[in-house]
Each structure stands twice: as structure tokens, then as C-alpha cells.
Amino acid sequence: MIDLSEELTTRLIDLSTVTLPERAMAHAQQLCDVVLTRALLHRDDPLVGMLGAVFDEVTPRRATPSAIGPTDLGAFATSLAAGALVDVSTEEISERISIVAAVAALTTAQLRPTMGLTLLRAVALGAAAGEHLASALGPDHQERGWDVIGSAGRLAAGVAAGVVLGLNAAQLRAAFGFTSTTAGGLSIAGAQLGMLTGALAARDGVEAALLAHEGLIGPPLPLEGRRGLFALVAPEGDPEALLAAIGHSWVESSAGTPQRFHEAVATLATGEVDPLMRLFAAELAAER
Numbered sequence: 001m002i003d004l005s006e007e008l009t010t011r012l013i014d015l016s017t018v019t020l021p022e023r024a025m026a027h028a029q030q031l032c033d034v035v036l037t038r039a040l041l042h043r044d045d046p047l048v049g050m051l052g053a054v055f056d057e058v059t060p061r062r063a064t065p066s067a068i069g070p071t072d073l074g075a076f077a078t079s080l081a082a083g084a085l086v087d088v089s090t091e092e093i094s095e096r097i098s099i100v101a102a103v104a105a106l107t108t109a110q111l112r113p114t115m116g117l118t119l120l121r122a123v124a125l126g127a128a129a130g131e132h133l134a135s136a137l138g139p140d141h142q143e144r145g146w147d148v149i150g151s152a153g154r155l156a157a158g159v160a161a162g163v164v165l166g167l168n169a170a171q172l173r174a175a176f177g178f179t180s181t182t183a184g185g186l187s188i189a190g191a192q193l194g195m196l197t198g199a200l201a202a203r204d205g206v207e208a209a210l211l212a213h214e215g216l217i218g219p220p221l222p223l224e225g226r227r228g229l230f231a232l233v234a235p236e237g238d239p240e241a242l243l244a245a246i247g248h249s250w251v252e253s254s255a256g257t258p259q260r261f262h263e264a265v266a267t268l269a270t271g272e273v274d275p276l277m278r279l280f281a282a283e284l285a286a287e288r
Contacts, residue, residue: 004224004239005176009169011246012125016163020124024250028123031102039083047192048082051199073210074203077107081202082195090147090187090194094131097153101126103202104157108164108209122163126205128250130156136242137234142187146233149198150185157205165213177218178208180229 042048081103088096105122112118134152142148158179162172182204185197212218223229223239230237 003221004243005173005220005222006169007243008129008223008246009172009176011243012129012159012163012172013169015125015246016121020121021250024124024128025120027098027250028102028120028127031098031123031127032106032119035080035084035099035102035106038086039080042083042086045083045086047195048079048086051078051082051196073107073110073206076110077103077203077206078199080107081199085195085198093134093148096149096194096198097130097134097156098123098127100149100153100198100202100205101130101156101160104205104209105160105164107202107206108161112164112166118164122160124250125163126156126158126160129159129246132242132245135245136238136240137230138237140236141234144233145187147185147187147194147197149194149201151183151229151233153198153201154179154183154204154208157202158208159205161206161209162212165209167209167212171212173222174212174216174218175205175208177220177222178211178216179205180222181219182208183229183233 081100084099084103085096088099090096102123105119105126108122109119130152133155134148137148137151141151155176158175159172162175167175185200219225219228221228225231230239
């Protein structure tokens with residue numbers, strides 16, 4: 001069997017340093033706008049608030065280099081993803097994967113201020129990797145009852161967060177291992193629990209990239225090994241299809257109609273929202 005993990009990490013690292021197609025970057029910008037505006041629109045949704053509050057209580061708080069001080073990235077990613085996924089059907093697989101990738105990039109970008117183009121590249125690569133993994137896992141994966149956001153969505157989030165952090169190939173491969181070992185989520189969950197599945201995928205992707213960045217080593221064959229993701233949850237999948245698509249086709253799915261970016265940032269900068277999100281929006285607007 002091909003060393004899928006090594007080939008995939010090499011391809012993604014190479015793509016993270018080049019100019020991506022304009023349509024891929026435009027879609028990434030649209031995703032960021034959609035996530036931010038939907039999160040604002042649904043910030044008073046009881047489930048969104050509950051998920052953020054629960055994870056704020058049970059996850060450790062990390063210090064960031066921003067002027068805001070300590071923040072819990074896990075809780076932030078969870079509530080941001082939940083808000084962005086309100087009313088998104090579980091049937092909209094591509095849209096959900098893309099949103100999860102964008103949330104992971106937006107969350108991790110709080111540790112790397114003033115990096116708008118890198119952010120958009122991270123979103124584009126994360127969304128593409130997740131979309132192509134979902135396709136490579138094949139219909140049998142879903143027919144077995146898995147919610148593909150719990151598998152492909154986690155890898156999408158890990159890739160997006162990893163590109164933001166500037167992970168090298170070995171670190172990104174480790175992140176694959178962490179997202180593979182936490183893959184899960186049942187398609188029978190329904191709309192509300194589908195929000196939870198997406199929120200967990202985004203949160204785990206961010207955590208995977210951070211762990212890899214700190215030097216924690218993951219399993220050597222997280223995707224293609226005898227106990228890897230394909231063997232356990234998609235034995236009839238096509239791993240080589242994942243490599244064939246990366247860098248050659250890009251996600252261009254509809255993610256709704258967002259506000260213009262400057263309108264979203266103006267709302268974030270003046271509204272009663274998370275102060276860290278407000279600071280990040282100001283930094284991103286300044287760079288773009």
C-alpha cells in the first residue's frame with residue numbers, strides 16, 4: 001500500500017507555499033465571511049451558548065500571545081462552529097466540512113495575528129482535503145452509519161489549523177494521527193447533534209495541530225495502516241483517490257450568501273461579541 005500519509009502531507013506542505021487558484025481563495029474568503037456572520041446571527045441560540053459554556057468549563061485555558069490574554073480555544077472553536085452550523089442540513093456534507101475547516105483556521109489564527117492570506121490558504125487546503133477524503137472514504141462509509149464530518153471533517157480542521165501554524169511535514173502527519181484516532185460521530189444523530197459533531201471536529205482539529213506543533217508524535221500510519229482510518233471505518237474506500245484529487249480540484253460548494261467582509265468586520269468590531277473575535281477581526285481587516 002502507498003504511504004498515503006507521507007504523500008498527502010508532502011503535497012499539502014508544497015501547496016501551502018504557492019499561490020492557489022483564485023477560485024479556491026475566493027471560496028475560502030466566502031467561508032470566513034459566512035462563518036463569522038452566521039456565528040453572530042446565532043450567538044443567542046441556546047444550543048450554541050450551551051456548547052460554548054460546557055467546553056469552557058471542561059477544557060483547559062491556554063495563554064495566547066494576543067493582548068487579550070488567556071482564552072480557551074476549544075470553547076471558542078466549539079461555539080463558533082455550532083453557530084455557523086445552525087440550520088445547515090446534515091445532508092450538506094461539503095458545506096459542513098468547509099465550515100469546520102474555516103472554523104479551525106479562524107480559531108488557530110488567533111495565535112498568529114496579521115496573516116490573512118495564510119488564513120485563506122489554510123481554509124482552502126483544509127476544505128479541499130476534507131472534501132476529497134470524504135469522497136475517497138466512499139459511500140460505504142456513510143452507509144455503515146458514520147457521519148463523515150466526524151472523519152473527513154476532523155482531518156479538514158487539522159489541515160487548516162496546521163497550515164495556519166506552519167507545521168512541517170512530520171508535524172502535519174502527526175496531526176493526521178490525532179484526528180484519525182478521535183474520528184467518530186453517527187449519522188443518526190440528527191440536526192442538533194450534527195451541530196455537536198461538527199463543533200467537536202473543529203475543536204479536535206485545532207487541538208491536533210497544537211499537539212503536533214508542540215512535538216507530540218502520532219501513529220505512523222494514521223490513514224492507510226492496518227489499524228488506520230480507511231481499514232477501520234471505510235475498508236472499501238479508495239485511498240489513492242485522495243492523492244489524485246489534492247491540488248487538482250478545489251471545493252466550490254455554496255456556503256450561503258454572506259455579508260460583505262467589511263460589513264461583517266464592522267459588526268464584530270462594535271457588537272457585543274467575544275472580545276478575542278473582535279480583536280482578530282480588526283487584525284484581519286488591517287492586513288486585507
